[in-house]
Amino acid sequence: MHERRIxxxxxxxxxxxxxxxxxxxxxxxxxxxxAVRHTGVLNFxxxxxxxxxxxxxxxxxxxxxxxxxxxxxxxxxxxxGILCAVFLSEFAPPKIANLARVSVQMLAxxxxxxxxxxxxxxxxxxxxxxxxxxxxSVMASSIVLATMxxxxxxxxxxxAIEALPSSxxxxxxxxxxxxxxxxxxxxxxSARSGILAAVILGMGRALGETMAVIMVAGxxxxxxxxxxxxxxxxxxxxxxxxxxxTGLHRQALFGMGIVLLLLILGLxxxxxxxxxxxxx
Amino acid sequence: MLAKVLVRILMxxxxxxxxxxxxxxxxxxxxxxxxxxxxxxxxxxIEVLAEEYAKERPDVTVNVQGGGxxxxxxxxxxxxxxxxxxxxxxxxxxxxxxxxxxxxDAIAVxxxxxxxxxxxxTVTLRKIYTGEITSWQQLxxxxxxxxxxxxxxxxxxxxxxxxxVMEDAEVWPGCLVQDSNGSVRxxxxxxxxxxxxxxxxxxxxxxxxxxxDGVDPCFESASSGEYPLVRPxxxxxxxxxxxxxxxxxxxxxxxxxxxxxxxxGLIPVNARTAN
Numbered sequence: 001m002h003e004r005r006i007x008x009x010x011x012x013x014x015x016x017x018x019x020x021x022x023x024x025x026x027x028x029x030x031x032x033x034x035a036v037r038h039t040g041v042l043n044f045x046x047x048x049x050x051x052x053x054x055x056x057x058x059x060x061x062x063x064x065x066x067x068x069x070x071x072x073x074x075x076x077x078x079x080x081g082i083l084c085a086v087f088l089s090e091f092a093p094p095k096i097a098n099l100a101r102v103s104v105q106m107l108a109x110x111x112x113x114x115x116x117x118x119x120x121x122x123x124x125x126x127x128x129x130x131x132x133x134x135x136x137s138v139m140a141s142s143i144v145l146a147t148m149x150x151x152x153x154x155x156x157x158x159x160a161i162e163a164l165p166s167s168x169x170x171x172x173x174x175x176x177x178x179x180x181x182x183x184x185x186x187x188x189x190s191a192r193s194g195i196l197a198a199v200i201l202g203m204g205r206a207l208g209e210t211m212a213v214i215m216v217a218g219x220x221x222x223x224x225x226x227x228x229x230x231x232x233x234x235x236x237x238x239x240x241x242x243x244x245x246t247g248l249h250r251q252a253l254f255g256m257g258i259v260l261l262l263l264i265l266g267l268x269x270x271x272x273x274x275x276x277x278x279x280x
Numbered sequence: 281m282l283a284k285v286l287v288r289i290l291m292x293x294x295x296x297x298x299x300x301x302x303x304x305x306x307x308x309x310x311x312x313x314x315x316x317x318x319x320x321x322x323x324x325x326i327e328v329l330a331e332e333y334a335k336e337r338p339d340v341t342v343n344v345q346g347g348g349x350x351x352x353x354x355x356x357x358x359x360x361x362x363x364x365x366x367x368x369x370x371x372x373x374x375x376x377x378x379x380x381x382x383x384x385d386a387i388a389v390x391x392x393x394x395x396x397x398x399x400x401x402t403v404t405l406r407k408i409y410t411g412e413i414t415s416w417q418q419l420x421x422x423x424x425x426x427x428x429x430x431x432x433x434x435x436x437x438x439x440x441x442x443x444x445v446m447e448d449a450e451v452w453p454g455c456l457v458q459d460s461n462g463s464v465r466x467x468x469x470x471x472x473x474x475x476x477x478x479x480x481x482x483x484x485x486x487x488x489x490x491x492x493d494g495v496d497p498c499f500e501s502a503s504s505g506e507y508p509l510v511r512p513x514x515x516x517x518x519x520x521x522x523x524x525x526x527x528x529x530x531x532x533x534x535x536x537x538x539x540x541x542x543x544x545g546l547i548p549v550n551a552r553t554a555n
Contacts, residue, residue, distance in 0.1 A: 051450060052433050053442075061453070125470060134427040134471060136456055214459065219432070221453035230456050240459055244348040244434025 028261060032254030044255060050221050052241065052249040059256055061223045065138075065231040066207060066263070068224055069217070072142025073149060073206040078199045080146070081153025082188075085198075088154070089161045090169075090183055108151035116212030119144035124216055133228035136218025141231065144212050149202035156201060160194020161187060200271040207264060210235040234260045314524050317345040318352020318365030319436040320460055321385065321479050322513050325544055326365060326532075332540055333531055340524060349436040353377055356516050362525040364516025367436030368443070379514035382532050383546040386480035386502035387441055387509040388489035390465070392472045397421055399491035402508060405445055408475060411452030416473060428455035429464050429476035437461065440511035441477050477509075481545025503547040513546065 036044050039057045047058020084104075088097050123143050128135030168190055172182035188195070210233075218230025219240060232240075238253045238260075245253050316326055323346045330342035345361065352364030353374050370379050389405060391397065397419045400408075407413040408428060417423040430451055431438035442451065458464045464476040469486035480497055483489050489497045492508055501507040515529055531537050538548035 049453070054450075120466075128471060133425075134456055134474070136467075215463075219457035219459075220455060221457070230454070232457070240432045240457065241434055243346075244350040244432075246350055246354060249434075 025261065028254055028257045032251055032256075032258045035248050035251035036255040036258070038248060039252070039255075044252075045259070048223060050237075052245065052252065055248055057248075057252040057255070059234070059237070059252075059259065061221055062232050062234045062237045062256065063259065063263075064223050065217075066233040066235070066260075068138050069141045069145060069213065069231060069233055070203055070206045072138055072227070073145035074199065074203055075146075076142055077146030077149045077202060077206075078153055081150050081198070081202070082157050082195055084150070084154050085157035085161060085195075086183055086188070089158055090179065090187070104151050104154050107147075108155075112148065112209060112212045113215075115144050115148050116215035119212060119216040127228065131228055134218060134230060136216060136220075136230045137228045138217075138224050138231045139227040140216040141213050141233075142227075144216055145206045145209055148209060148212065149205050152205055153198045153202045156198035157191070157195045160191040160198065163194065164190055196271065200268065203267060203271075204264060207260075207267070208235060210239045214239060234263075312339050312524065313341040313343060314363065314522075314528060315343040315345065315355075315361040316363040316365060316528075317347055317355040317361035318516065319349040319367040319513075320346040321367040321436050322365035325383070325481070325513070325541060325546060328544060329532055329537055329540060332536070333528060336531070337527075340528075342528060348434055349439065350434055353516050356518050362522060363528070366514040366516050367511060368439040369512055370514070370516070377516050377518050379512070379516055380529060380533075381512055381549050382515055382529075383513045383538070383541045383548055384502070384510050385513055385546050386497055386507055387437060387444070387477050387511060388480045388483050388497045389475065389477050389492060389509075390468050390483060390487040390489050391475050392468060392470075393486070393488045394472055395421070395488065397490065399494065401493050402445055405492070406447070406449055409446060409451055409455065410449045411454060424473045427467075427471050427474040428452065429467055429474055430455045430457055431464065431477075432457050432459050435459075436511075437477065437479065441509070444509050444511070479545075483545075499542075499545070499547065510547070 035057055038055075039047065044057060044059060045063070046060050047056070048060045049056050049058045050061065084100070088100055092100065119140055123140045124135035124137075126135075127133070127137060127140055131139070164187060168186050169182050172186040173179070177185065213233050214236040217232060217236060219232045219236060220230035221232055222229075224231040234256050238256050241249070242253055316330070323344055326342075327344050330344055333340070333342055345355075347355070349364075349366040349368055352361070352366055353370070355361035356364040356377055364377065366379060367385065370377065389400060395416075397416065400419065404413065404419070408426060409430065411428075413419070414425055415423050416426055431441070456467070458467055458476070461478040461482050464478050465482065465484070465487055468474045468476045480489070480499075480502065483497075491497065495501050495507045497507055497509075502510050515532070517525070517529075520526075521529060532541075533549075542548045
């Protein structure tokens with residue numbers, strides 16, 4: 001009897017997270033579908049004009065903005081994070097490895113507004129001085145986000161690499177491979193599904209980050225024309241205007257929430273199927 | 281089985297939610313506290329006033345919250361705040377509430393202190409913000425791209441600027457958007473080629489305000505009505521405000537309150553109701 005009660009409790013706990021997810025999705029759709037219908041799905045998605053006071057809602061620049069910034073963050077952050085994980089697991093002397101691990105954990109504990117502030121006072125002026133443009137840009141956001149996803153990418157790829165049986169590496173070395181050859185030809189390929197998972201989680205973080213991006217992206221409503229152009233992402237678009245929005249405008253912001261949700265779900269699905277493919 | 285479990289979960293959630301709501305309400309409705317919410321342009325001034333008010337009435341706490349003019353109106357309508365703050369005239373769609381003019385504020389168009397351009401007229405300013413004029417050369421300086429900075433859609437300052445400068449023209453989508461007077465000021469202070477607009481009361485030495493249509497932005501020109509970019513700061517109330525809220529309004533409209541506002545760079549008004 002007791003056993004059964006515990007079992008039920010656990011079932012409830014498990015189901016509650018599903019229920020919460022379902023309720024959130026339901027709520028966002030319920031709140032947002034009105035504006036999407038009013039504008040038309042196609043116009044909402046590919047319209048390039050966003051003017052809430054005139055009830056024109058086209059979110060294309062923000063979709064492109066989110067994707068640009070995320071891709072930029074991954075281009076910078078993923079290789080750096082993976083290489084760092086390889087160094088920590090295979091090459092680093094134990095003392096340095098420990099120090100680096102602790103630093104990575106600390107990096108994950110820094111609040112995002114602090115990253116944004118550092119981006120604002122360091123990265124933005126540097127870009128403005130040396131590369132031109134207003135400084136608030138795709139590049140600034142990507143650099144800040146790349147730093148923010150490092151802890152995720154590093155710690156999960158590190159787990160993936162360390163989960164490999166040590167016989168893989170030993171075998172490669174016994175066959176005469178150098179340390180780097182063992183890493184490049186045996187370890188990284190065998191750990192690729194875990195590393196992919198690390199990159200995908202990093203991508204989720206980059207796509208969803210809001211505060212830091214508002215501070216360094218410039219939030220312009222045009223489709224970014226290059227790495228130095230200002231940009232507005234879906235998340236910062238929602239956060240910027242949520243406080244003021246009423247009526248249709250508010251619904252349109254929830255509509256952006258729907259798009260963001262679908263975007264992240266879609267990317268996760270693609271990623272997990274790719275992950276399965278890789279494992280086979 | 282599954283249905284039963286789901287029902288239970290929903291009940292639990294409902295209990296949790298109602299507890300939350302209850303908790304918040306208890307916290308907010310202290311015996312002697314009023315909540316003022318709304319425009320982030322008015323907020324710093326009301327915070328100063330609230331501090332001063334606490335000296336006169338230590339038993340009353342004035343909570344000041346931001347969120348923007350529209351949020352202020354909404355907060356008053358839902359009862360989340362006793363008083364709203366608005367930095368723009370109320371819209372026809374907001375006829376359920378009433379505005380009480382507490383002061384007027386001028387919007388200053390600001391540039392980097394190293395910028396040699398001293399004045400701009402409203403038409404040119406509009407062209408800068410519609411993206412027709414993109415280079416400082418067209419204003420008699422270097423051939424460098426103007427970094428145009430606007431406020432986010434819905435903010436009181438943006439609303440007032442759009443109404444007074446843009447008229448029916450649409451703001452160029454490529455301009456930077458910053459979400460407070462402070463960040464506009466910071467950005468302009470560090471970018472030689474930037475132009476932005478902020479509350480006149482918040483102009484300091486890190487930036488320089490341009491003359492508009494030949495009139496220097498200052499306290500005198502704004503109160504005389506010569507300076508073109510002047511907007512109202514309103515308290516937003518529903519029906520007749522409660523005693524405590526009424527007392528705070530009277531304090532702000534009184535001699536002492538108005539003197540503080542004038543000291544902080546706003547244009548004081550005599551007590552009167554604006555619609």
